[in-house]
Amino acid sequence: MSATDEILQRDCLVVDDSRVVRKAARRFMEGFGFTVREAADGSQALQACRELLPEVVLLDWNMPVMDGLTFLKAARAEFGNGQPAIVLCTTEIAFEKIVEALDAGAQEYVMKPFDAEILGSKLAQLGLLQAAA
Amino acid sequence: MTNDDFAEIAGVVRRRSGIVLTGDKAYLLETRLGPVLAKFGLASLGALGQRLKQRPDDVLERAVVEALTTHESSFFRDGKPFEHLARILPKLVSARAPGAALRIWSAACSTGQEPFSIAMLIADTLGPRPECRVEILATDISAEILTRARQGVFTQFEVQRGLPIRSLVKHFKQEGAKWRVSPELAAMVRFEERNLLNDLSAIGKFDAIFCRNVLIYFDAPTKTRVLDALSRRLMPEGVLYLGGAETVLGLTDRLVPVSGERGAYGISTQRAAA
Structure with a gap:
């Protein structure tokens, strides 16, 4: 069975070296009905994806060991372009950085700081949440 | 602010914009008209009501309406x-x-x-x-x-x-x-x-x-x-x-x-x- 076949619906992987950010993101995503796993860098995130491919990854850019962009490229090479949905959540807000992440296969991009409304809006655009009426 | 003062302010808002302010919206006046009071040197909402009653003032009335208009918006709202x-x-x-x-x-x-x-x-x-x-x-x-x-x-x-x-x-x-x-x-x-x-x-x-x-x-x-x-x-x-x-x-x-x-x-x- 391929990793793609093992997608667990409503499973989210939060990847950030800040425990505070992971905690906040967990709270938002659990509020949207997702179960949440956490990783502190790109390497841990790749391992977590190999164990069980999540539906969506919230991905920081600047992390030790393996940064977000390196993870993004590795994940697309290993798992393909469809799954998981990858949303950058980062303080890197320069136009060129956003384009670089989109070119590498990110589906959406959240500029920190963010709140539940912004995150929910981005997930709705990806069809992962129902848009607010 | 007396009921008359509230009615005066609400009347101006309704006449100029059609927006109806009922009594339960008095808090909106408290929270949004502070900057208007400061700008026009008025001590209170009561003073604003009196001023509006005394004489027509297009600039003041426009400022009151603008402060009470809701500007909530977002891109592609409601989809x-x-x-x-x-x-x-x-x-x-x-x-x-x-x-x-x-x-x-x-x-x-x-x-x-x-x-x-x-x-x-x-x-x-x-x-x-x-x-x-x-x-x-x-x-x-x-x-x-x-x-x-x-x-x-x-x-x-x-x-x-x-x-x-x-x-x-x-x-x-x-x-x-x-x-x-x-x-x-x-x-x-x-x-x-x-x-x-x-x-x-x-x-x-x-x-x-x-x-x-x-x-x-x-x-x-x-x-x-x-x-x-x-x-x-x-x-x-x-x-x-x-x-x-x-x-x-x-x-x-x-x-x-x-x-x-x-x-x-x-x-x-x-x-x-x-």
Whole structure:
């Protein structure tokens, strides 16, 4: 069975070296009905994806060991372009950085700081949440 | 603030904007009129009520109305009307008389997210050189808010509410921590100060009108008056989009719901034939 076949619906992987950010993101995503796993860098995130491919990854850019962009490229090479949905959540807000992440296969991009409304809006655009009426 | 003072302020707001302030909205006056009191050197809401009662003051009345007008907005707000417009755009374009422009009106445009969302939708749907001219008229009762809207500059927080990242990259330029709409997008939208209670015949007719979350602030007779005025600005095949909590039912027979499209209304066929 391929990793793609093992997608667990409503499973989210939060990847950030800040425990505070992971905690906040967990709270938002659990509020949207997702179960949440956490990783502190790109390497841990790749391992977590190999164990069980999540539906969506919230991905920081600047992390030790393996940064977000390196993870993004590795994940697309290993798992393909469809799954998981990858949303950058980062303080890197320069136009060129956003384009670089989109070119590498990110589906959406959240500029920190963010709140539940912004995150929910981005997930709705990806069809992962129902848009607010 | 006495009941008379509240009635005086509410009366000015209703006369100038149609917005009905009931007694349970007194807190709005407390929270929003502070800067107006400071600007005009008034000690309290009571003093404001007295001033308004003593003599007409266009500048002060305008400031009061602007402070009490709600400017909540976001890009592609509520999604559905934009999806519907994208679907019917080809039909609207092909229905144009030769040389006529496709005209869309954002009737309470606030800080500009709605008209610029419409502009993005048209640019993405019809391409950079559509086969007909496109005019987007964006109006609001507030001159102050229109000044902001005309700038076409949005904060990082604003561009993340409802705007897909690819649309941001495609249609905006980054300026420090803010984002400015592209010159192409800005050129598609014309901003004008307009009060929906005034004569609107000079602005012509439209293929689509967005007037969302405006009627909820009016009483029933004012809703009817505004809906009738909007229906007269609509082309025979045009569509009026209202907010999710708004309806024409029981208010006018000039407009009927578009089947299966919540919040979308067209001209009644009986009316069109009349």
